[in-house]
Structures are given as structure tokens and as C-alpha cells.
Amino acid sequence: MKFFRNSEAVIGLIIIAAMILIGAANPAFWDLDNLFSLLQSNIIIGIMALGVLLVMISGGIDVSFPAVAVAGMYLTVHGMLLTQYDGVLLPFLAATLIGLILGALNALLVYRFKMIPLIVTLGTASIVRGLILGIIGTSMINIDRFPKVLINFTKSDIYTVVKPDGTTSGMTSMLLIYLGVALLIHIILKYTMLGRGVYAMGGSAESASRVGFSLKKTTFFVYCACGALAGFAGMLHSSMIWLCNPRDFVGMDMQVIAAVVLGGASIFGGSGSVIGTMMGVFMLVMVKNSLILMKVETTWQLVVLGVILIVATAFSAKRDRKSRT
């Protein structure tokens, strides 16, 4: 029965059951086109979720990452247009760095001033969004102005199929980036003392410092990593849709946190895994996808997502409370 106590295994089974159900209700679900687009939708939410996972395991929360993602992509793409820069690596590094700096600001406020993470990150999110719109601008950068080099970068596919009608459909190679990031975070969490420190702090911050973990280092690590991943994800997102909108990612906070909680992370900190989070993201995206297939209006998707967040949180809270008594 050990198998069923493992939350990842349970989530995996639920996903398989849901796929069979959704596929039975709507065979279009199994179209290669749809499966590819389903996986593609995992990438951005997934990268952001991995950052949020780190923060949540440590016992904190970050709701500023959508704003950080906007800052990363909008500042970088603007910079590229201004300087006529023609490269891929540097812009991605820049967006990541912007995210990292904003994450460090969150960490500073949380660690130094012992403030509640939710309030801190709500505040920084609002400040960052406001500053971007107020100082940099409010206009979208459309495909006609969007740097061609980024468009070409994301166009490559890892796998292409030619369909009977002659059109092709492919799986974007950006999926590899997501998998790479996931592997990296998994290794950090599972096999480094830094990662174990994140779990230790989430379990009991006081014990962690008594044992000799640096709470400062751990706090800065999780918020900086979350910011950096958000900045990177923002940049990747705009490159994939060939559009940079300073008002993007509204509502993303809720979706990502829902995915992380769905993936078995505890809202009280101390537990969660990369595999679980990836499955949580997959499940969330799949639900959204099937709502679209069923032609449910987007407004109703909000209702469904909200329900998922609350139900998943309720289950995880119940589980954690049980194990604590």
C-alpha cells in the first residue's frame, strides 16, 4: 500500500484516469496536434511553477512572479529594440538577471524585516507592474517589431509529423528547456545540501538554524531562483508567441499556485517535489485544454480553475494537518 501513500503516484493515476475520460468524451483530445499544443502549454506555467515550488517548500509564498516575468521580458525586448541587438543568449540572461534582482528584493524584505511573504510579494508585484507601465510604456510589441532572432529561435521543432492533408505539426524544442530546468531543480532539491536546507527550513525554521543551516542563504536562494525562473519564463513566453505585452500574465499567479498545490506541495511548507509539480502543471493545463475542446467560454474557465485551487488546497491542508497531529 506504500504506493498509494506516495502523492505523486496518486496524482499520476488521476491524470491517466482523466485522460481516458476526456479522450472518451472528445476523441479530438488524442489528436497529435492537440497533444503537442497541450505539452507546449506546459512550458511557461511549468517553469514558473518550479520557482514557486521552491518558495513554497521553504514555507513562503511568492505572488510577484507574473509581474517579475513581465519586467524580465518587456525590459529586455525593449532593450533589444533600442540597441538593435541581434542575439539570443544575452537577452535570456538579461531577463533572468532582472528576475533574480527582483527576487532578491523580495528575499531582503522577507528575511531582514521578517515580513509576511504574501504581503511583501503582493506589494512588489504591484510596484513592478506600475513602474513598467509608468516608465517604460504601455504599448505591446507586436510581431512586426518583435526581434526576428527570437522568433527564429523558438521556431525549431524536436519532432515533426506530416499529416495526411499535407500540413505539418511539430513539437517545439522549447520543451527541452523546460525539462532541463526541471531536472536542474530536481537535482538541487534532492541531492544538494542547499536543497535539503529548503526542506529543513520549511519543516522548522528554528530547528534548521540550530542544526546550522543559514536561513539567510536559503531565503535568498528560493526567492532569487523564483524570480530568475519567472524572468526567464517571461522572455521565453514572448519569444514563443512573438508578442510582448506589458499587461500579460494576469491571473497567472493563481494558475501556477494551483498547479503547485495540485502537485502535492504543502501550503504549510516542507513538502513538495519537482515530479509532483510537473504533474500538477500537466493536470491543470489538461483541464484548461479540455474546456477549450468542449468549447466552454473562457470566463467559465476561471470558475473551474478557482474551484480546482480551492479543492486541491483543501485536500492538501487536510492531509498535512492529519500528519501533524
Next chain:
Amino acid sequence: MSDAYLELRNVSKRFSGVQALDQISLRIMPGEIHCLAGENGSGKSTVIKVISGVYQPDEGEVLIDGKPFVAKSPVDAIERGVQVIYQDFSLFGNLTVAENLSINTQLREKRTWVNWRRSRQLASQALQRLGVDIDLDAKIDTLPTAQKQLIAIARSMMNDVRLIIMDEPTTALTGKEITTLFDIVRDIQRRGIAILFVSHKMREMLDISERLTVIRNGRKITDGPTRDFTEALITKHMTGHDIEVDHFNWKPSTTSVTPRLEVRHLSLPGSYEDLNFKIYPGEIVGISSLLGSGRTEFALSLFGLMTGFSGEIRINDQPAKIDSVQAAIAHRIAYVPEDRLSEGIFPTQSINRNMLSTMYERLSRYLVIDREKAASLAADMIKKLTIATPSGEKPVNQLSGGNAQRVVIGRWLLTGAEVLILNGPTVGVDVGSKAEIHKIIRALTQQENGLSVIMISDDVPELVQNCNRIVMMHKGRFLEELVASQTSEDEINAKLKSFG
């Protein structure tokens, strides 16, 4: 004669003008079980923190193996062989046994990468050393308290440890678990490791230790071989005055014959079965049992927190339907829980608010609270219960355990409670306060139309001293009833042992 492993010489420590330690001296010999006794706030935890390097003394010195030892941080003390097991064990509930045991070692080796195989090896070695068998892959949160403590002890013994400091190690343990713990402590001692046992529980100190140091108000009062001390003597040194152990002198009422509370054939499947019980005004009835006997469930049922039982509850000879806390309060039943800090108190709120919290409705007219009346009621109660505080505005989490307990009792007295159920009334309360609380409880029962008190406790002396009757409970049943004046601690202890 400096063959001591660790010695404090005239150590003083001040915190913003408050003298926490005043010229404290303490000698711990290698492989000795030494007790540090003192009431809450006497400076015990400051002593621990000086030894373990959390604080540096303002004056005086710490010597290890006869050489001056200056610890800049806890890591220095650990390297010289000093380990502290805090009351909360400092374990990670979300991590496995193996990781909890190995994390210190891996951290100290300044590793970047975790070696999981080594982690398991280290952990199983540590458990073998103690001769205990616990699943290495179990999460700490899923283990009972006694096992958590074993893990904490095993962890402290993983390095070259010479002294283990145990801070109030028996607080959350049952009698049987304490016996096991003591066996392990003696076993550790046989390896030449000294133990500093920090406690305020007399019996345990007399039972386990070889030498004893008593401190009060930051000063060393006395020390010596434990065999030279008696319970009364330690109490005297700890509190600074004699605490008379007198027994509850209960006189059966001549007029009233109706029981205040009566239960008939009360059963709750899985918790207790066919309980019959009566309590008259002015009585203090104890319930003595092992943990898990159903006694807490019984108390919770009387207070409306557990429903679904069958049988009858009668108040003043009238059937009473108790299906909610509100109903219980309306029948003037009050309950002070075991864990008053989490269940019974609003820790950050003031004394006044805590005491008045159950009666704001009665204090208000047209939705507005009568503040003057509230303030005077609260002030009277603070006086009556001798709560040590400059004002009723002080938050309860700044009070000592004994005073916090009085606040909870005060709240129920204000609601006009006639039956007071106390579950472990003096757990975590020091000797002085404990005697004071007992006195208050007895005084309350002896007033006109006196309070009826049901006292559930693991502390057998407490029951014998304060009750007029004691009910023995086991596996959900009331087995027998003893008249307190005709029984003894030994008799009850023997009965409890036969249950286990």
C-alpha cells in the same frame, strides 16, 4: 580538583539590565548524571545557553577539561562535545528518520552534495548504538513523541559527545515512556557521557541523578549528591519557602443531597463504555488512568465537544442535553484543556480579554460592551486568583505557565461555572505556582454552593493531595473508586502499573 569535564566559575549574565545569572558555579564530572533544578524563570535555560555557546558570559568563565573555553557559537560547543536536546527536539517533521539523523553530520562536513547511502548508514549506526529499531524511511511527523525523543537522543550521540543536556525531557511522556527514557539515559552514562538533566520535577530528579544543583533567581542556592536531598528540601531551595503539603479536607455537606452532575450508562463506542459517575457540590473528584483510557473523551463529551454518546447526563437531578459547547456552558460546565496554550487561550490577547471572552454577550447592552463593568470584573478576578501582573492589559503569552493557567480558570469562574473539569491542571507549571493553583481550586470548592471539580491528571501526588475521591479508569471503563484519605500514592501507582 579540576577533574570535572565542564565547569562554570562565577558566571554572570545580564540582559538589558536584568541579572539573568549571578555568579553561578556548576561542575559536571565525566559520565555523571547531574540535575539542574529550578523553577521556570530561575535561569535554567540561560545556563544551558551559556554552556552550549548561544550566549557568552559577561563575567566568569567556562572550563572544559580544566581549560578555559570560549564559545563564539553553538558549533564551537558541539565540537567540544556538548549537545543539547531541546524540549521540542529540533527535529524536522517533514523529513525522514534517516535524514534527520544524518543532516548534522553532513552539514558539519560542509558537503555540497547529499550522499543518501551514507545518510542511511549513519542513521542506522546511530539507532543501533541506542539499541532501538525505528523505520529509517518514516517521516518524523508520523512517530509518537517518545520515538521522536529517541531520534533526538540518537542524533546527539552521533558525534564525539561528552555531555548531553536534556531540557525538560519528560514533559510529554507517559510514565512507562519515562522509565524507558531513564534506562537509556543510564545506558548512555555507562559510555562515559555526562548528562545534564534540566527539570523541575522532583521525583524524576531524585530518581535519575547523582548530583544536583539548585538555582533560583539566577543564583546557585545549593548543590551536592542527590542522596542528600529530599523532595521537600529541593522544593524549599527552589521556591525559597516551605510549601506545606496538606491534604484536601473535604466535609460532606449536611443539607444538599442532589448530585451536581451525574452520568448514567454513558457510552461512546471506541472511547468509553457504560460510565456511571456522580459529583456533589464542593467535591474534587480525580480521574487516574493511563494515557488513552478514554478520560479526555469523557471530559470532552461533558463539555459538548464530543457528541454521539448514548446514556444520560443529569445536572442537579434534571436530564440535560449536552450537544454543544454552548449547551455545556448554559449548564454551567467548564473545561480547561490539557494543552491550554493551543486549545484554551488567545495567547496574544490581554489577560482581561481572555478572561472575559466567554461572557462578552452578557456584558453588553444593545450590542455595546459595558467597559467599566468588564474592567472591574476582570480586576476582581485577577486579585482573587492572585495572578502576578502589573495590569490586566498584559498579553497572556508573556505570563508564566502558572499564571496563564489561572487566567483560564478565571474565565470559567466568571461564567458562573459550577462544574469545572480540569485536564492536567498543572502540566508545565512550576512547584510554587502549582501549590498556589491547588490552593485556589480547593478554596473555590469550599465556598457556599461550592464548585464541583473533576480533576484528570497523570500526577498521582496531585490527585491524592487535592481530591476527596479518585476514580480509576482503564480502557474506557471506570474500574473502581477510591477515597483519597484512605489510599496512597503507592497504591494508585501500583494499580496504574498493573494496567500497563
